[in-house]
Amino acid sequence: MALIEIDNLSVTFLSKGHKVHAVKGVSLAVEARESFGLVGESGSGKSTILRAICGLAPVSGGSIRIGGQVLNSKAGKSFAARVQMVFQDPYASLHPRHTIDRTLSEPLAIHGLGDTDARVMKALDDVGLPRSFRFRFPHQLSGGQRQRVAIARALMLEPEILLLDEPTSALDASVQAETLNLLNRLRAERGLTFLMVSHDLAVIDHMCDRILVMQHGQAVEELTRDALATAQMKTDYARSLFAASADRMLAG
Amino acid sequence: MSLLSVRNLRVTFDTEAGLVEAVRGVSFDLGRERLGIVGESGSGKTMTGRAVLRLIRPPGKITADSMVFDGQDLMAASERDMRALRGPRIAMVMQDPKYSLNPVMKVGAQLMEGLRQRDKVSAQIAYDKAIEALEAVQIRDPERVMDAYPHELSGGMGQRVMIAMMLIPNPDLLIADEPTSALDVTVQAEVLAILDGLVRNRGMGLIFISHDLRLVARFCDRVLVMYKGKVVEELAAKDLLAAKHPYTQGLLNCLPRIGGPRQPLPGLDRNADWAV
Structure with missing residues (x-):
């Protein structure tokens, strides 16, 4: 049984009286300790799937199961302890008036976990931030440092699953490399399962074992990493996406 | 004659912690072409773009031996003249x-x-x-x-x-600061095609500021590589992927590649001597 099972998921928003079908009948399964990637252009519904798992998007059909359990509409504490999300923009996802210490210790307080001091220090060590950053505010950190804080915050409750929504697209190339290395190290150390969204095929290829190509809210094609590297895609859309990223090939 | 000529441009900020030099002696010429400026965040590429429009707020200060746009000395221009330039001539x-x-x-x-x-x-x-x-x-x-x-x-x-x-x-000159970094590859291609058409059809000059080296290599004619406020390398865009300078090579190497190995990506080597 797969750890994350999504069956025929549909998400519909109501916008100015119109129904917008953001996700139309998408199914996927992610095994424990696997790293699964979602790619597609903006508006293809890839981020919406992550948001639906977290209960941040209205599910209108289908089901989401984590470890065999169907998700309730009200995701409670036990869900937060298993699944955490890292958002795209580290400038928007950290509370601007909370110190790093407060951001990191809040999940501990909510879940009634003690030993806050040691856990916060360890979290900073784990993501490679100096301990002196503990009482700084987000505006005193660079984008890459903020994304490290966001990753540390997601890991405070020691979840099994990390949902990564374009975790490096707001970062420079060199900082992106450091952040991807950090995520890979943490995944290896902790046996995490990643469900990752990116529009950069090279990033997805570097991080993920299998990928799902999406377009207009629908699943277009599922590819293994080898099939991607050797350009063995069957659908035209996947091929055009691949062609647009041709300069990101190994030889290029 | 070039559209824009910049000699020894410096942007300094007098802060409580002392003098911070964001741009340190940048010189370049721009014709009716696409000039790329690449570098990490904090390398001074955005400040260079803003300095051309004199859009740097106090305590920031701009100095240059010369900065001439289409025969007009930007350093000597009054604030009123600058306002007339911003928008209609340089955007x-x-x-x-x-x-x-x-x-x-x-x-x-x-x-x-x-x-x-x-x-x-x-x-x-x-x-x-x-x-x-x-x-x-x-x-x-x-x-x-x-x-x-x-x-x-x-x-x-x-x-x-x-x-x-x-x-x-x-405008005759467009300065585009990371115009596509928030976009995905397909939309990015559209926006670049729009800019490309404008350079070709209207004969506009373009300064394209980006941290995406592969994009700049594909899209621009010439590239300046900036590091800590200095230009460390200037080269034709088609030669960018075969750059000589270790900093440029480092920027290229830290990018993941489709079909590349799964080992950790190399970090960027930052050598202080390059910027002296």
């Missing part, structure tokens, strides 16, 4: 549509503002020109976009609105 597309568009003003009103205030055209002509500008950047339903607030647009749409706004007065 800048900012990085983030979320922060650069007015959040409480409809897109249409923002697009028409310059036409109404500066060019004193009638509301109808301004509306038609704004629609035309949105169509030029491949926005399919311009009437809806005109009536939308910035938060109702996606990142790609917002970026295109900003480009449309800058192109209405038909």
Whole structure:
């Protein structure tokens, strides 16, 4: 049984009286300790799937199961302890008036976990931030440092699953490399399962074992990493996406 | 004669912690071509772009041996002259549509503002020109976009609105600061095609600021690589992927590649001597 099972998921928003079908009948399964990637252009519904798992998007059909359990509409504490999300923009996802210490210790307080001091220090060590950053505010950190804080915050409750929504697209190339290395190290150390969204095929290829190509809210094609590297895609859309990223090939 | 000529440009900030030099002696010439400026954040590439428009607030100071745009000395120009240049002659597309568009003003009103205030055209002509500008950047339903607030647009749409706004007065030089970094590959290709068309058809000069080396290599004619406020390497864009300077090579090597090995990506080697 797969750890994350999504069956025929549909998400519909109501916008100015119109129904917008953001996700139309998408199914996927992610095994424990696997790293699964979602790619597609903006508006293809890839981020919406992550948001639906977290209960941040209205599910209108289908089901989401984590470890065999169907998700309730009200995701409670036990869900937060298993699944955490890292958002795209580290400038928007950290509370601007909370110190790093407060951001990191809040999940501990909510879940009634003690030993806050040691856990916060360890979290900073784990993501490679100096301990002196503990009482700084987000505006005193660079984008890459903020994304490290966001990753540390997601890991405070020691979840099994990390949902990564374009975790490096707001970062420079060199900082992106450091952040991807950090995520890979943490995944290896902790046996995490990643469900990752990116529009950069090279990033997805570097991080993920299998990928799902999406377009207009629908699943277009599922590819293994080898099939991607050797350009063995069957659908035209996947091929055009691949062609647009041709300069990101190994030889290029 | 070149469109823009910059010699020994410096931007310094007098802060409590001492003098910070964001740009340290940058020189370049620009014709009617696409010049890329690449580097990490903090390398001074955005400050270089803003300094050309003299858009640096105190305590920031701009000094240069010379900075000449189309025969006009930008360093000696009065603030009034600069205002006449900004927009109609030199335009800048900012990085983030979320922060650069007015959040409480409809897109249409923002697009028409310059036409109404500066060019004193009638509301109808301004509306038609704004629609035309949105169509030029491949926005399919311009009437809806005109009536939308910035938060109702996606990142790609917002970026295109900003480009449309800058192109209405038909500038001779466009400074584009990371115009595509918020966009995905397919929209990115569209925006680049729009900019490319403008350089070719209108003979516009373009300064393209980006941290994406592969994009710049593909899109620009010439590239300046900046590190800690200095230009460490200047080369033709087609040679970028075979760059000699270790910093440029480092920037290229830290990018993941499709089909590349799964080992950790190499970090960037930052050698202080390169910027001396």
